[in-house]
Amino acid sequence: xxxxxxxxxxxxxxxxxxxxxxxxxxxxxxxxxxxxxxxxxxxxxxxxxxxxxxxxxxxxxxxxxxxxxxxxxxxxxxxxxxxxxxxxxxxxxxxxxxxxxxxxxxxxxxxxxxxxxxxxxxxxxxxxxxxxxxxxxxxxxxxxxxxxxxxxxxxxxxxxxxxxxxxxxxxxxxxxxxxxxxxxxxxxxxxxxxxxxxxxxxxxxxxxxxxxxxxxxxxxxxxxxxxxxxxxxxxxxxxxxxxxxxxxxxxxxxxxxxxxxxxxxxxxxxxxxxxxxxxxxxxxxxxxxxxxxxxxxxxxxxxxxxxxxxxxxxxxxxxxxxxxxxxxxxxxxxxxxxxxxxxxxxxxxxxxxxxxxxxxxxxxxxxxxxxxxxxxxxxxxxxxxxxxxxxxxxxxxxxxxxxxxxxxxxxxxxxxxxxxxxxxxxxxx
Numbered sequence: 001x002x003x004x005x006x007x008x009x010x011x012x013x014x015x016x017x018x019x020x021x022x023x024x025x026x027x028x029x030x031x032x033x034x035x036x037x038x039x040x041x042x043x044x045x046x047x048x049x050x051x052x053x054x055x056x057x058x059x060x061x062x063x064x065x066x067x068x069x070x071x072x073x074x075x076x077x078x079x080x081x082x083x084x085x086x087x088x089x090x091x092x093x094x095x096x097x098x099x100x101x102x103x104x105x106x107x108x109x110x111x112x113x114x115x116x117x118x119x120x121x122x123x124x125x126x127x128x129x130x131x132x133x134x135x136x137x138x139x140x141x142x143x144x145x146x147x148x149x150x151x152x153x154x155x156x157x158x159x160x161x162x163x164x165x166x167x168x169x170x171x172x173x174x175x176x177x178x179x180x181x182x183x184x185x186x187x188x189x190x191x192x193x194x195x196x197x198x199x200x201x202x203x204x205x206x207x208x209x210x211x212x213x214x215x216x217x218x219x220x221x222x223x224x225x226x227x228x229x230x231x232x233x234x235x236x237x238x239x240x241x242x243x244x245x246x247x248x249x250x251x252x253x254x255x256x257x258x259x260x261x262x263x264x265x266x267x268x269x270x271x272x273x274x275x276x277x278x279x280x281x282x283x284x285x286x287x288x289x290x291x292x293x294x295x296x297x298x299x300x301x302x303x304x305x306x307x308x309x310x311x312x313x314x315x316x317x318x319x320x321x322x323x324x325x326x327x328x329x330x331x332x333x334x335x336x337x338x339x340x341x342x343x344x345x346x347x348x349x350x351x352x353x354x355x356x357x358x359x360x361x362x363x364x365x366x367x368x369x370x371x372x373x374x375x376x377x378x379x380x381x382x383x384x385x386x387x388x389x390x391x392x393x394x395x396x397x398x399x400x401x402x403x404x405x406x407x408x409x410x411x412x413x414x415x416x417x418x419x420x421x422x423x424x425x426x427x428x429x
Contacts, residue, residue: 310359
């Protein structure tokens, strides 16, 4: 390559990891170009306006307690609308409620009447969750040293085997970790529960895409250029830099490249195996009569259908629906051969019937706005938990993303920052 690099760094992908990397590099005074194949920033964090409703790409929430969010995101500017802290649980006798009495003291009586807080189960849950609440770093260190198990096995070991697990913990978490078999790392699940216990997840007023848009705006103030609809087709590394092939455009030359795209496209650009992922499916319905007066998430403790969670989104964030209407989401696990998930893709009729049964209402007349099939919603986090992988793939090529750290908004942001710092250190190392 005869010419000097046109840019200090090219970041491939304008998701959370790529945007955080661009910000860190911008603070260091580097000339950064972000190439994004889609028509907007965000990666998996996207929001679409459909008939005056705001539909995120799948059911997504933002937990403001994540350390990376507290440090690098202006949550107040997002006008975050918090969910009630608790769940409504469909049982054989109807809907029961479990709510955090610290946040919702008026629901304490209903929580105690739920029949889900048997002393043995509650004690086992406390034994399981306490290490992550009290000494989270020790949980991470223990996992790194090989002391990690699949979540289901860890629950068995502490004696968490009753209704609190079967009817609450399993159906709730299956929609969070996209895993109905609970082979997911116990350490990872404990740390997630810690974040739910300490924080109050919510919805940005204008949808989850407001988060990456905020990061992109900040990156631009630091001098980063973000080019949309620029799909990278390949990389050629030389002693002088990296030539980045862009579909339908001239190649871009950079001193270094950070690959910050999803697992499959990352493996096409970099010499890494395709990381395993887990999928989710979300159905979005419009109705003029809400099935509940609460924004609390509802789950089915009877496990009698494909829906793992459902919520009236417009009760949490009224901006998600036009005046006089309500937006209801119903999330399912995709077909899977493992226990805990459907063997075939659910039909619209099955989803309507199940979500109606959960809420105790009739969903026949609800208007289907969209179905989101997201086969790579989350990187799989099998035991033992690995909280980070190498940042540098070669002299000039680095890789970032939640599939390289932990499967979360926290993991994506931390990965982008960590890899950018590794690149900067490598320049002087």
